Amino acid sequence: EDQVTQSPEALRLQEGESSSLNCSYTVSGLRGLFWYRQDPGKGPEFLFTLYSAGEEKEKERLKATLTKKESFLHITAPKPEDSATYLCAVLGGSNYKLTFGKGTLLTVNP
């Protein structure tokens, strides 16, 4: 059974204070690791897909990296508008269903 564990559960940063979110996973044959951003009361919004260890992708202040056991979402010089819950999900080779982690609630204070 595929499993995803995100840490920390919640993270509070000051504006400009860089940090990283972690997504650890166990999966049979990784077909893709996905990061989503979810604002309160809204549906998740797609950020990145990573397919193989060593791959990196960037979007504005966000950078996602992937190893064989975990993925990191690095946030550089965050702004208050980066406050959201960040969800990680994996797609394994044994099925066509995403397995989601519980998310990390990020709060960036001005």
Add this chain to the structure above:
Amino acid sequence: DGGITQSPKYLFRKEGQNVTLSCEQNLNHDAMYWYRQDPGQGLRLIYYSQIVNDFQKGDIAEGYSVSREKKESFPLTVTSAQKNPTAFYLCASSIYGGNEKLFFGSGTQLSVL
């Protein structure tokens, strides 16, 4: 603008009542999904459909039913058999099943009166 529309935004269910959540997409996507989100838990898959007139149970299908009569529409019925229906329900679509870059709607919050 292309996207996924869920309605209503808020829904209240009386005991013993069936309620239906609407989901419509104009992205021309083949696959559609229903997820349930509870506080402190990851998204859990209820049902998914890869093509019209076909759908499969997800991990928590008991107490729910769906139909896929049109490519654009994938309504979810929460039946009276679902004893704990209070949750945030999310509909999503993808270009085809297995390509799990999902596009989500804005969700429906269902509560029990």
